[in-house]
Amino acid sequence: MGICWGSPATNPTPTTTGHLSSAGISQTTSSTISSRISNTTSSRSTNTASSQGSNVSGNSRFSGRGSDEASSNGQILPTDNLRIFSFAELKAATKNFRPDTVLGEGGFGRVFKGWLDEKSTGKSGSGNVIAVKKLNSESLQGFEEWQTEVQFLGRLSHPNLVRLIGYCWEEEELLLVYEFMQKGSLENHLFGRGSTVQPLPWDIRLKIAIGAARGLAFLHTSDKQVIYRDFKASNILLDGSYTAKISDFGLAKFGPSASQSHVTTRVMGTYGYAAPEYVTTGHLYVKSDVYGFGVVLIEILTGLRALDQNRPSGRHNLVDWIKPYLYDRRKLKNIMDSRLEGKYPSKAALKIAQLALNCIESEHRHRPSMKEVVETLEKIEASDEIPREPKARSNRQQTQQNLQQRSPLHPRPDKNRAYQQPLRAR
Numbered sequence: 001m002g003i004c005w006g007s008p009a010t011n012p013t014p015t016t017t018g019h020l021s022s023a024g025i026s027q028t029t030s031s032t033i034s035s036r037i038s039n040t041t042s043s044r045s046t047n048t049a050s051s052q053g054s055n056v057s058g059n060s061r062f063s064g065r066g067s068d069e070a071s072s073n074g075q076i077l078p079t080d081n082l083r084i085f086s087f088a089e090l091k092a093a094t095k096n097f098r099p100d101t102v103l104g105e106g107g108f109g110r111v112f113k114g115w116l117d118e119k120s121t122g123k124s125g126s127g128n129v130i131a132v133k134k135l136n137s138e139s140l141q142g143f144e145e146w147q148t149e150v151q152f153l154g155r156l157s158h159p160n161l162v163r164l165i166g167y168c169w170e171e172e173e174l175l176l177v178y179e180f181m182q183k184g185s186l187e188n189h190l191f192g193r194g195s196t197v198q199p200l201p202w203d204i205r206l207k208i209a210i211g212a213a214r215g216l217a218f219l220h221t222s223d224k225q226v227i228y229r230d231f232k233a234s235n236i237l238l239d240g241s242y243t244a245k246i247s248d249f250g251l252a253k254f255g256p257s258a259s260q261s262h263v264t265t266r267v268m269g270t271y272g273y274a275a276p277e278y279v280t281t282g283h284l285y286v287k288s289d290v291y292g293f294g295v296v297l298i299e300i301l302t303g304l305r306a307l308d309q310n311r312p313s314g315r316h317n318l319v320d321w322i323k324p325y326l327y328d329r330r331k332l333k334n335i336m337d338s339r340l341e342g343k344y345p346s347k348a349a350l351k352i353a354q355l356a357l358n359c360i361e362s363e364h365r366h367r368p369s370m371k372e373v374v375e376t377l378e379k380i381e382a383s384d385e386i387p388r389e390p391k392a393r394s395n396r397q398q399t400q401q402n403l404q405q406r407s408p409l410h411p412r413p414d415k416n417r418a419y420q421q422p423l424r425a426r
């Protein structure tokens with residue numbers, strides 16, 4: 001039996017413990033649903049079959065493995081392999097959701113670090129460390145996205161997708177349990193502040209880009225295409241060796257049927273990353289994800305956020321502002337992340353800038369596939385140009401560096417987070 005893609009009840013309120021089976025959700029009532037809302041609306045919305053994709057009850061729309069190399073390490077599991085946790089277990093694992101275990105917070109709620117009892121896992125040491133995402137009662141996301149996350153991520157397995165270990169659904173409590181990603185999110189590394197945040201060197205940036213591209217390529221080339229819809233730096237998590245893994249499948253959707261080029265859906269996602277055709281028409285293409293990937297590539301090059309209203313006017317939107325700088329090596333140098341301290345191979349950087357330009361083409365058909373993106377990035381990595389140590393700087397270069405450091409072009413205050421969410425209300 002495959003995934004039941006049924007629509008949950010309207011505005012459900014959980015009253016009992018529920019569980020999902022490979023056949024779908026067995027509890028008929030569920031929590032007050034909120035979704036990330038399109039545009040500026042912030043009211044809670046009901047969820048419908050149309051917002052979730054069609055109901056394919058009892059008939060899995062996943063089948064088999066992805067069909068090419070990009071997805072060769074990935075697998076679509078015949079049934080989900082998820083563990084059902086009790087709320088008490090997760091409470092104990094996170095020391096009663098103690099504030100000092102908080103790893104971060106997003107639209108769904110807080111994410112806590114937790115430790116599972118060795119006896120229950122049969123593992124010792126780091127195998128027992130988990131990340132627990134707990135729905136906030138104020139959340140505008142909620143049951144619908146929780147359900148989508150469980151249904152997609154519970155059955156997708158790939159080295160570049162974060163592993164969902166299980167979930168808890170008890171009374172009003174909705175939680176998700178993931179493998180713990182030691183280095184946190186790419187967003188923290190690119191834009192975070194504080195002594196714990198080390199700037200990422202060039203080779204690690206490239207490794208992250210390749211890992212994330214492989215994850216997305218796997219989704220796009222799986223037998224039934226999956227459109228991820230929320231590609232952004234905060235959803236790329238990093239393990240202890242900076243392997244990138246895509247997280248947060250709450251907005252994922254199956255791709256269009258063979259006779260169609262796109263899926264029509266409510267506009268959701270994050271401003272700054274969402275593809276223009278999707279924002280203006282609600283037409284979602286597999287290539288809409290490629291646009292988001294291009295934006296992240298530009299963030300990786302520049303260390304600048306996709307959207308930042310603290311920047312001077314005309315520079316709020318990274319793509320609009322930076323695009324003209326991506327065409328040639330001289331211009332590119334002016335906008336490269338100053339935290340790289342010039343230690344990057346300029347030829348490779350230009351190739352990545354050109355790849356990013358292809359990915360953000362306004363016409364979706366002209367964007368490369370993620371498989372092509374992976375191949376290009378792998379070639380760039382294989383060319384193995386050694387990041388050069390910058391020579392003693394000329395006066396001009398020094399002035400540019402100082403300008404970048406003093407100017408508001410690289411602001412990293414946490415309050416910028418708010419500007420990354422507008423397609424969804426928080």
Ligand SMILES: Nc1ncnc2c1ncn2[C@@H]1O[C@H](COP(=O)(O)OP(=O)(O)OP(=O)(O)O)[C@@H](O)[C@H]1O
Nearest residue numbers: 103104105106107111131178179180181184185234
């Ligand atoms: N599996 C994990 N391991 C370690 N840290 C995690 C894990 N999942 C999330 N985090 C941390 O929690 C933070 C919040 O994650 P979350 O996905 O809830 O929000 P977000 O991605 O910042 O925003 P959004 O709600 O728009 O997705 C992340 O930035 C990351 O630092």
Ligand SMILES: [Mg+2]
Nearest residue numbers: 106234235248
């Ligand atoms: Mg996230």
